[in-house]
Amino acid sequence: xxxxxxxxxxxxxxxxxxxxxxxxxxxxxxxxxxxxxxxxxxxxxxxxxxxxxxxxxxxxxxxxxxxxxxxxxxxxxxxxxxxxxxxxxxxxxxxxxxxxxxxxxxxxxxxxxxxxxxxxxxxxxxxxxxxxxxxxxxxxxxxxxxxxxxxxxxxxxxxxxxxxxxxxxxxxxxxxxxxxxxxxxxxxxxxxxxxxxxxxxxxxxxxxxxxxxxxxxxxxxxxxxxxxxxxxxxxxxxxxxxxxxxxxxxxxxxxxxxxxxxxxxxxxxxxxxxxxxxxxxxxxxxxxxxxxxxxxxxxxxxxxxxxxxxxxxxxxxxxxxxxxxxxxxxxxxxxxxxxxxxxxx
Amino acid sequence: xxxxxxxxxxxxxxxxxxxxxxxxxxxxxxxxxxxxxxxxxxxxxxxxxxxxxxxxxxxxxxxxxxxxxxxxxxxxxxxxxxxxxxxxxxxxxxxxxxxxxxxxxxxxxxxxxxxxxxxxxxxxxxxxxxxxxxxxxxxxxxxxxxxxxxxxxxxxxxxxxxxxxxxxxxxxxxxxxxxxxxxxxxxxxxxxxxxxxxxxxxxxxxxxxxxxxxxxxxxxxxxxxxxxxxxxxxxxxxxxxxxxxxxxxxxxxxxxxxxxxxxxxxxxxxxxxxxxxxxxxxxxxxxxxxxxxxxxxxxxxxxxxxxxxxxxxxxxxxxxxxxxxxxxxxxxxxxxxxxxxxxxx
DNA sequence: CTGTTAGCGCTTTCAC
DNA sequence: GTGAAAGCGCTAACAG
Numbered sequence: 257x258x259x260x261x262x263x264x265x266x267x268x269x270x271x272x273x274x275x276x277x278x279x280x281x282x283x284x285x286x287x288x289x290x291x292x293x294x295x296x297x298x299x300x301x302x303x304x305x306x307x308x309x310x311x312x313x314x315x316x317x318x319x320x321x322x323x324x325x326x327x328x329x330x331x332x333x334x335x336x337x338x339x340x341x342x343x344x345x346x347x348x349x350x351x352x353x354x355x356x357x358x359x360x361x362x363x364x365x366x367x368x369x370x371x372x373x374x375x376x377x378x379x380x381x382x383x384x385x386x387x388x389x390x391x392x393x394x395x396x397x398x399x400x401x402x403x404x405x406x407x408x409x410x411x412x413x414x415x416x417x418x419x420x421x422x423x424x425x426x427x428x429x430x431x432x433x434x435x436x437x438x439x440x441x442x443x444x445x446x447x448x449x450x451x452x453x454x455x456x457x458x459x460x461x462x463x464x465x466x467x468x469x470x471x472x473x474x475x476x477x478x479x480x481x482x483x484x485x486x487x488x489x490x491x492x493x494x495x496x497x498x499x500x501x502x503x504x505x506x507x508x509x510x511x512x513x514x515x516x517x518x519x520x521x522x523x524x525x526x527x528x529x530x531x532x533x534x535x536x537x538x539x540x541x542x543x544x545x546x547x548x549x550x551x552x553x554x555x556x557x558x559x560x561x562x563x564x565x566x567x568x569x570x571x572x573x574x575x576x577x578x579x580x581x582x583x584x585x586x587x588x589x590x591x592x593x594x595x596x597x598x599x600x601x
Numbered sequence: 602x603x604x605x606x607x608x609x610x611x612x613x614x615x616x617x618x619x620x621x622x623x624x625x626x627x628x629x630x631x632x633x634x635x636x637x638x639x640x641x642x643x644x645x646x647x648x649x650x651x652x653x654x655x656x657x658x659x660x661x662x663x664x665x666x667x668x669x670x671x672x673x674x675x676x677x678x679x680x681x682x683x684x685x686x687x688x689x690x691x692x693x694x695x696x697x698x699x700x701x702x703x704x705x706x707x708x709x710x711x712x713x714x715x716x717x718x719x720x721x722x723x724x725x726x727x728x729x730x731x732x733x734x735x736x737x738x739x740x741x742x743x744x745x746x747x748x749x750x751x752x753x754x755x756x757x758x759x760x761x762x763x764x765x766x767x768x769x770x771x772x773x774x775x776x777x778x779x780x781x782x783x784x785x786x787x788x789x790x791x792x793x794x795x796x797x798x799x800x801x802x803x804x805x806x807x808x809x810x811x812x813x814x815x816x817x818x819x820x821x822x823x824x825x826x827x828x829x830x831x832x833x834x835x836x837x838x839x840x841x842x843x844x845x846x847x848x849x850x851x852x853x854x855x856x857x858x859x860x861x862x863x864x865x866x867x868x869x870x871x872x873x874x875x876x877x878x879x880x881x882x883x884x885x886x887x888x889x890x891x892x893x894x895x896x897x898x899x900x901x902x903x904x905x906x907x908x909x910x911x912x913x914x915x916x917x918x919x920x921x922x923x924x925x926x927x928x929x930x931x932x933x934x935x936x937x938x939x940x941x942x943x944x945x946x
Numbered sequence: 947c948t949g950t951t952a953g954c955g956c957t958t959t960c961a962c
Numbered sequence: 963g964t965g966a967a968a969g970c971g972c973t974a975a976c977a978g
Binding site for chain 2: 304306307308309310311312313314315318320321322324331332335336341342344345348349351352353355356357358359360361362363364368372374375376377378398399400401
């Protein structure tokens with residue numbers, strides 16, 4: 257039993273064959289005679305050879321058989337977000353099917369994130385929804401490896417997998433805002449700073465996350481079509497995608513002079529918080545107030561939420577497929593509005 | 602802009618310095634004069650150099666700065682299990698803090714899983730709870746790299762991070778089974794085959810998952826101490842950790858001649874299914890029937906479940922720490938019983 | 947502060 | 963079916 261690292265050369269020597277025969281034994285077994293193969297395997301067993309070194313192999317082959325996933329500033333956030341997890345599951349599925357591993361690139365929001373992307377031993381990158389000005393985008397691009405962005409921003413030379421958030425927001429906006437006097441939006445962050453704010457008529461263009469921006473645009477279009485001026489629509493921005501924060505901010509909204517009577521939320525988690533706050537404030541849904549969510553997660557079904565259905569899992573799979581060199585199908589139309597009991601009609 | 606791959610040597614040449622100066626520019630910038638550094642960086646920019654090749658670097662350094670996580674037979678299951686996700690988050694946190702990546706090793710249950718473990722370019726492995734006879738264990742061991750197992754089985758030469766499941770099951774068993782005539786257990790799978798069964802007095806030793814085995818032992822001890830013979834305790838094994846399956850199997854249990862009046866479940870998800878089936882069958886909890894869960898997940902709080910609290914996130918972090926060479930603290934006592942409203946007293 | 951040497955462990959030629 | 967040579971791109975170790 258070799259105490260140090262055993263190499264293929266040592267195995268070959270003990271087996272009395274050339275290094276190449278030993279290599280073939282691991283990579284193209286049929287190309288080797290049974291006799292040679294068993295000699296090699298026996299020698300390997302005797303020496304405790306752990307198999308071809310993956311790094312050496314990657315260097316020689318020019319491929320790591322691994323895809324990198326960049327989950328955004330804070331890893332912790334991502335794992336707390338069930339949608340991000342579904343997305344990851346879709347990636348993992350496809351990668352497993354191709355014999356590829358998935359590496360989570362350790363982003364923390366610190367200055368060395370760029371280095372971490374650069375140093376990741378992967379064949380391609382998948383970037384989870386981020387802001388237009390995220391330096392990660394440039395870092396990924398600098399690696400010159402295939403890359404696919406989910407959600408946005410759209411980047412030249414990189415793939416993009418996303419639904420048409422504007423169209424979806426418009427569609428669900430027409431449902432949730434119908435008949436409302438004072439609609440409001442509970443929004444995802446506008447920028448990586450993730451500041452919570454309550455402001456009427458937020459300019460969609462001020463949102464640096466493409467997904468947020470497009471959804472705000474869609475909601476605005478819906479509101480205006482229903483005869484409501486956008487500057488009268490309060491946008492409550494939550495720092496995190498979290499039931500509790502949405503609940504608090506909704507409570508604040510409902511306690512104001514002109515409380516909203518319709519709230520479009522950007523996730524089902526948030527919508528769940530909205531519903532909770534509404535109940536606490538004695539509002540009856542949908543009579544006193546309507547609510548919509550986003551994603552059609554399990555909680556949406558449980559609460560009877562009207563929401564936008566999309567499959568992050570499928571989108572994750574599509575990203576992986578594209579990063580592996582496949583054709584990126586368009587996901588623009590892969591959404592639908594699910595009407596349940598938190599809206600009228 | 603180089604169309605092919607640019608090497609450090611080319612950068613060095615264009616910059617008019619040696620390869621080592623170029624290398625130092627990336628690895629030990631302070632060791633290089635400002636002048637040389639900027640020449641190198643300029644040349645790199647001009648050539649479109651993407652930075653040192655990670656594979657070559659790994660080979661040379663003998664380290665990949667990546668930890669591998671083996672999630673068990675089916676990736677898909679793992680990502681649907683919120684506890685497994687917390688565990689992953691804990692790993693990712695620690696790895697990010699050390700500048701390490703996390704690679705999900707693509708296990709599918711097929712014969713080539715062993716190959717996939719062998720070929721993973723990682724410095725160490727973390728194995729998520731699996732069965733004693735899982736070939737993955739041997740595969741991980743064969744790599745001779747540091748490895749830590751979560752939950753079980755205990756393997757010589759590998760670290761083990763787990764709570765004392767036997768003690769915890771005994772403790773919660775005393776609570777949930779107290780005053781019961783016909784207790785039952787809704788169990789995780791006994792083996793990797795993941796077969797659903799309903800059997801009285803399942804021998805704990807027949808469970809190949811150490812976690813399941815220890816919990817059954819603890820429940821048995823609690824039952825016997827309360828004067829109930831284990832062979833009278835029905836054990837309903839669920840194939841998956843899933844609300845719906847637990848709900849169905851509980852409905853079956855409750856429809857039998859001798860329906861249980863106390864059910865200890867091995868996860869909060871399952872307990873949620875138990876509660877749902879109990880309500881559907883007109884049982885009042887805890888008067889007609891008591892229920893306990895496991896994990897103290899969000900759903901436990903929502904339902905007021907009596908449960909065993911443990912932090913998979915902390916355990917994931919501990920696994921990563923240990924795999925990175927740190928001291929593996931004992932997690933044996935890192936649990937507690939949380940008494941809520943699904944049990945009496 | 948900079949450079950030279952050596953070689954990490956493997957697999958792609960291309961020959962036999 | 964087997965093997966010899968060459969080198970993937972980089973950095974530890976040691977001079978200077």
